[in-house]
Amino acid sequence: MRRRLLALICVTGSLASGCGLLPGGHxxxxxxxxxxxxxxxxxxxxxxxxxxxxxxxxxxxxxRIQEWTGIVEKVRKALRSHAKDAPDVIEVGNTQVPQYVDDGRLADLTLESMRDWGKEHWLPGLAEPGKEGNKQYGVPWYAANRVVIYRKDLFERAGITEPPKTRDAWLGDTEKLNSGGDQGIYLAGQDWYTLSGFIWDxxxxxxxEKDYEWxxxxxxxxxLRGMAFYRRLQALGEGPVDSDEEHPPQAGVFAGGKVAQIVAVPGLAQAIVQQNPGLKGKLGFFPVPGRxxxxxxxxxxxxxDLVVPxxxxDQFAATAVIGALTGAKWDTELARTMNYVPNKTTLAEAVDGEPGVAAMAAGAAHGRATPNTPQWAAVEADNPIKGYMTRVLGGADPATEARRASRKITEALATDLG
Structure with a gap:
């Protein structure tokens, strides 16, 4: 907020502070x-x-740096606050924005985003959750998404000279990789984020949403076609059908040395090499193939995304900060520094020098987020998609299980979050 500071009073508890009056009395x-x-x-x-x-x-x-644990309630409290130290700009997870929009306490940034923030080039997976109707509340900052991390040496041994670019070729190559005791791919049965991509494809x-009901x-x-592809791909490895990619952590499974591919964010490669230094220089990345x-x-x-309460x-000062952070200069520097995808498709070339990030950027150009409703949090709280996947991979009828899971999703989306 725009607050007057008396001389000799300093800002504390921050990474950057100012003190006193500027020369000239301002x-x-x-x-x-x-x-x-x-x-x-x-x-x-x-x-x-x-x-x-x-x-x-x-x-x-x-x-001021915040912890992710408990952040939703902390942000909601801040949005209701009129304390002097209440935030003017808040970083929020892209899929969290609909919850705050639903509370009715975010500033409408439509005019600013239309005027000079390059809105037409924003990544859709960041921009769409920040929007309600024709109003933009969340401004994309940075992105990350899954790619395929693969063993270049195992690909070479299987006679695969370049990564696959289509889903059919991906299946064929993965079958070739299933030799000599290796797994062509490790894909946990409840990796519903990866499944979502196949469904969207x-x-x-x-x-x-139809007639205001989800x-x-x-x-x-x-x-169902998306689930059918997931089932074919998952069957080409030994991933457990009743757990997700964190149980056990797939970085450790890959580091064991018998897996050719996993679907993960590229940053996981560092953890893999830490657990198995022998894989240094042997890992590559490619975007999840399309149809x-x-x-x-x-x-x-x-x-x-960045939002303004x-x-x-002083909304003018708050939007000045957002404009600077999300502008080409600092957004590309952040992407290079932290191995993120920049917020605009036009800035993707800034990360061309990092193979993992470049693979992410190629996928992010067509990325999506979870359904744009605040009630989606209720779905994930007891996620019926995971159980649906396990039952189908275990041999149950996909159509029957999909209807059951869809009913549970509908019930969760009708939840009053208060």
């Missing part, structure tokens, strides 16, 4: 920014703060 005004832990390095934030305060000499930044949805749609023909070679497969896109008393 008051310094503080913009309080909440960012999430590990979203940006201290060095990046120090450079950004110095540059922003140099180019906005009447403003000072108070950047087929033209299906996890849920859809309903689960896993039982549509398109969604045709014309474009990569659709993937779930995670990441963060309605209760800020």
């Amino acid at each position: 008051d310094r005004h503080t913009v309080t920014v909440w960012l999430m832990k590990d979203s940006a390095s201290k060095e990046f934030l120090a450079r950004f703060t110095e540059d922003f305060e140099r180019t906005h000499d009447d403003q000072r930044l108070d950047i 087929e033209g299906g949805e996890l849920a859809q 309903r689960g749609t896993l039982d549509t023909p398109a969604a 045709s070679a014309a474009r990569p497969g659709t993937v779930f896109t995670g990441g963060s 309605q209760n800020t008393d």
Whole structure:
């Protein structure tokens, strides 16, 4: 918020602080920014703060780092607050934005985003969750998504000279990799984020809104085709059908040395090499293949948006911070520093030098997020998609199980979150 600071009173508890009055008698005004832990390095934030305060000499930044645990309720409380230290800019997970929009306490940033923030090039997986109707509340900041991490040496041994670009070729190559005791792919049975991409590729949805009501749609023909492909791919490895990719952690499974491919964020490669240094230099990355070679497969896109609370008393200063953070200069520097995907498709070339991030960027151009409703959190709280996947992979009838899971999703989407 835009607050007057008396001389000799300093901003505390932040990564960057200002004190006193500017030369010439102008008051310094503080913009309080909440960012999430590990979203940006201290060095990046120090450079950004110095540059922003140099180019906005009447403003000072108070950047406060938040933990992800318990953040939803903390943000909701802040959005209702009128305390002097309430935030003016908040980083939120892209799929969390609909919850805050539903509370009715976010500033409408439509005009700013239409005017000069490059809205037409935003990644859809970040932009869509930040939007309700024709109004934009969340501004895309950075993204990350799954790619295929693979063993280059095992591909070479199987006679595969380049990564597959279509789903059919992916199945064929994975079958070739199933030799000599190796798994062509390790894919856990409840990896519902990966399944979502296959459903979207087929033209299906996890849920859809009609006449202001949301309903689960896993039982549509398109969604069932997505599940059918998942079942074919998953069967080419030994992934457990009754657990997700974290049980056991797939980085450890891959590090065991008998797996040719996993679907994961590229940053997991570092953990793999730490557990098995012998794999250093042997890992490669490619986008999840699509139905045709014309474009990569659709993937779930995670990441963060920036929002402004309605209760800020200086929206102009708050949007100045967002404009700087999400602009080409600092967004590409953040992407290079933290191995993220930049917020716009036009900035993808900035990460071409990092193979894993470049593979992410190719997929993010067609990325999606979970259904744009605040009630989706109730679905994930006791996720029926996971049980549906396990039962189908165990031999149950897909159509019957999809109808059952869709009913449960519909019931969860009718939940009153209060």
